[in-house]
Amino acid sequence: MITPDAPALPLRPELADEVPYGAPQLDVPVRLNVNENPYAPSDAVVATISRYVADAARELNRYPDRDFSALRADLADYLAVESGVRLDPAQVWAANGSNEVMLHLLQAFGGPGRTALSFAPTYSMYPEYARDTHTRWVTGRRAEDFTLDPAHAVATIEAERPSVILLASPNNPTGTALPPSTVEAVLEAAARIPAVVVVDEAYAEFRREGVPSALELLDAHPHLAVTRTMSKAFAAAGLRLGYLAASAALVDALRVVRLPYHLSAVTQAAARAALAHRDELLGQVADLRAERDDLVTWLRDQQVGGRPLQVADTDANFVLFGTFADRHAVWQGLLDRGVLIRETGPDGWLRVSVGTPAETRSFQDALTDVVAETAQKEQ
Ligand SMILES: *Cc1c(COP(=O)(O)O)cnc(C)c1O
Numbered sequence: 001m002i003t004p005d006a007p008a009l010p011l012r013p014e015l016a017d018e019v020p021y022g023a024p025q026l027d028v029p030v031r032l033n034v035n036e037n038p039y040a041p042s043d044a045v046v047a048t049i050s051r052y053v054a055d056a057a058r059e060l061n062r063y064p065d066r067d068f069s070a071l072r073a074d075l076a077d078y079l080a081v082e083s084g085v086r087l088d089p090a091q092v093w094a095a096n097g098s099n100e101v102m103l104h105l106l107q108a109f110g111g112p113g114r115t116a117l118s119f120a121p122t123y124s125m126y127p128e129y130a131r132d133t134h135t136r137w138v139t140g141r142r143a144e145d146f147t148l149d150p151a152h153a154v155a156t157i158e159a160e161r162p163s164v165i166l167l168a169s170p171n172n173p174t175g176t177a178l179p180p181s182t183v184e185a186v187l188e189a190a191a192r193i194p195a196v197v198v199v200d201e202a203y204a205e206f207r208r209e210g211v212p213s214a215l216e217l218l219d220a221h222p223h224l225a226v227t228r229t230m231s232k233a234f235a236a237a238g239l240r241l242g243y244l245a246a247s248a249a250l251v252d253a254l255r256v257v258r259l260p261y262h263l264s265a266v267t268q269a270a271a272r273a274a275l276a277h278r279d280e281l282l283g284q285v286a287d288l289r290a291e292r293d294d295l296v297t298w299l300r301d302q303q304v305g306g307r308p309l310q311v312a313d314t315d316a317n318f319v320l321f322g323t324f325a326d327r328h329a330v331w332q333g334l335l336d337r338g339v340l341i342r343e344t345g346p347d348g349w350l351r352v353s354v355g356t357p358a359e360t361r362s363f364q365d366a367l368t369d370v371v372a373e374t375a376q377k378e379q
Helices: 045-059 070-085 100-108 126-131 151-161 181-193 214-220 249-256 267-277 285-300 327-336 357-378
Strands: 093-094 113-119 136-139 162-168 196-200 224-229 240-248 318-322 350-353
Touching: 045 267, 045 357, 070 093, 070 214, 070 267, 093 100, 093 249, 093 267, 100 126, 100 162, 100 196, 100 224, 100 249, 113 126, 113 151, 126 136, 136 357, 151 181, 151 357, 181 196, 214 224, 214 240, 240 357, 249 357, 285 318, 285 357, 327 350
Parallel strands: 113 136, 113 162, 162 196, 196 224
Antiparallel strands: 093 240, 224 240, 318 350
């Protein structure tokens, strides 16, 4: 669309009608919209970060370690403690958020003439990574209860022949974790194409007791990549540090496409400082999981229009619930009461992040109010 005053810029035509990613960033008392950890770092954590960053600052005239070896070793140590899977630092990769890790994956394994596949509903950023790397984007379907039928997954892989398959587990926005048997069925079908399988475990630390991590499958599957982030459970969304575990060969391919020195010395230092406090930063995860399970129970007890609310099973730090005839009105009603949640997912559903107990109470009170008000209007 060329308007008379618009400068003639040679924008790629497929970007002409696109808008930037944007969950609303509104300054309201209760922010439960982007699945952050609600607990700010303690003074002790802040002090360590300051110290590490000060040390890095003394050498800011030099480029940082391009291969961030010390950070990769720290991340490998963390994964060993968190999941029991011991990896070599050469099997670990990191970037500015797992968003950038995903971009590296698509730059290396996607591209023109190639296809990336996922299963809807899932993370809204995936199609953007595909678009930005000229990769064809295809989605299969999740079942009514948001689980993934392995037979459907395998059939879709065989029909579409993707080079990259993206599986979020726990999935966003539904919270659904995939059983290892499903991931293994996908891995086997992918090996025959061949395709790289990316299991996005951004929320892995919140998984319920007994739900394993795909890290356990790395040994047997060199075409598997498991992505993680410090943005969610690790309470460091502002840090922008995402990472990946895979075979050393897969990681080597990512080293080719990354921009040189993509991880600043300041980021590397702050991430290492945060990892040194892992016990404390993850200390709230158990509370958040319990809070989440209570919130699911509470939501399932709520009635809307004479029907109980539907609530998806969740292994993440958020809950998808619905359905509402007019979800935007409910979202707006909550916002008018100072509670920001996310209007996302299939029609009629809303997603709320788990906050502090006080924030959860505010959300519950506001939702009760909004639902009562809607019922009155409909009478
Ligand atoms: C939040 C989220 C991420 C994390 O992205 P970062 O860039 O690491 O902040 C990745 N995947 C999913 C599905 C998410 O919801």
